[in-house]
Amino acid sequence: MNPIAYKRCVSRVLANPVLLSGVRLGKRVKLFQAMQYLKHPCDINTLASELHLKEPYLKELIHSYVSSEVMTLTPDKKIIVPDWTIFKEAFLDPELTYLRPFEKVAPILEKCFEENGPAGYTHDEAPYVLDYVRTLRQNYNIPLAMELSQLISVHADSYTDILDVGCGTGDLTIPLASTLGSSSVYGCDISVKAITAANMASYKVDNVSFGIEDIHNLPKSWGGKYNVILMFDVLHDLQYPEKAMKQLLNVLKKDGILIIVDPKVSSDPRKNIGNIQAAQALTLSTWWCVPSSSCDHGSGNGVGWGWENKEVFLRNMGLNVRSRVCLIKSDYNYAYVCRRK
Structure with a gap:
């Protein structure tokens, strides 16, 4: 150069x-x-x-x-x-x-x-970077919710019961519930602080509720409960993605859909050269995603895990990707719509 x-x-x-x-x-x-x-x-x-x-x-x-x-x-x-x-x-x-x-x-x-x-740190231990990311997203939550609702209406046979796992403070869950007024939407997260904030922010929306749950150990009573499960900016943050996915498949109806939204960043750094969105996503990942996924000696995946490895992971978990789309035309929000094989 x-x-x-x-x-x-x-x-x-x-x-x-x-x-x-x-x-x-x-x-x-x-x-x-x-x-x-x-x-x-x-x-x-x-x-x-x-x-x-x-x-x-x-x-x-x-x-x-x-x-x-x-x-x-x-x-x-x-x-x-x-x-x-x-x-x-x-x-x-x-x-x-x-x-x-x-x-x-x-x-x-x-x-x-x-x-x-x-090994790493959780949201409750160090919320500052994730709170900053929330400010970056605040103008996009409603457009994202609208596009997600369209994906759901096109691909789901039914969407009476929707689960948003790793929902954080509910910034996306609440407008999604508002858009899908006939659905019951439940957001869960392991962070006590995040769920407290979500409950406070959602008082005007009747069809949404929130609770503290560990994605690696969901309630057995939820078996086959949900038509739609959403993972927004969560998969690469997980300590044990395979264990978490097995839990999600247990609570997803047989004909249900799983929507995973993650940054479209390659696992091959050469393919990201000159991509400032990828550079920013990887930098933020260094500050939040790698520490989060490294807790309890976990995967340490982060954004750099890459879309290629996610595709392999989803196939290995018995899922077919039916649709791939960049929500709001942004590689930060690359959506996979999945069904069981």
Whole structure:
């Protein structure tokens, strides 16, 4: 990459507070210092070993850099900074700052990066980044709910009973219930704080209710109860996705549909190059999704798990994907409509 093109990539990152917070994190965990010290390109596993950092955390962060093109990958997966002089002037010399929500969780996340540090953290332990994501989505919840309701009406044989798992504070569940007034909609989440907020926000909507549930251990009394199950921005956050999916299939009616909405990011970082949406999703994933999915020594998947691996996972769980669509024309909201095989 020539210097002019590289400066353009660096400028895009400097203008994006989320991506800039990701670079600040790399600086804090001494990634760039190690890359300069080693004086030759290394792969992610070598860097993780050299720095005594957890590989899933470092991989997600570096893949965000590759997407934004401030770093590149060689064919043998070595990590390279195209121009250290430009990189240093933009990112290493100035004292970079975190976005305020990121600043609050940074001390916890930096510990999670460490080889012997905490596995991860939950929403109730560190809600700040997820709360920030809520502000990014607040203008899109109603359009998303409308498009989801259309998907449901087209693909579901019936939709009297709808379950929204991992519903958080109900920002999408409540407008979805309002749109589908004849349905009974139940939102559940493991976070006490999120469900408390959802119950407070839903008092004007009669056909929605919320409760605290663990997706890995749903009530047996729910067997075959729901026509439609929604997982919005949840699958890649799960510690044990296979266990969770078995639970969901137990509570889904035989002719029911499962709608999974997740970012459309590739597991191959080269396919994300130049995709700022992917770079932002991977950065946010480093701050929230990887820590969430790593709790209790879980999968550590995050957004970087990729749409390719999700497709394989769904097939292995006995599901057929009947439709794929980007809701509100955004790769952040890539919807899979699934039925049992």
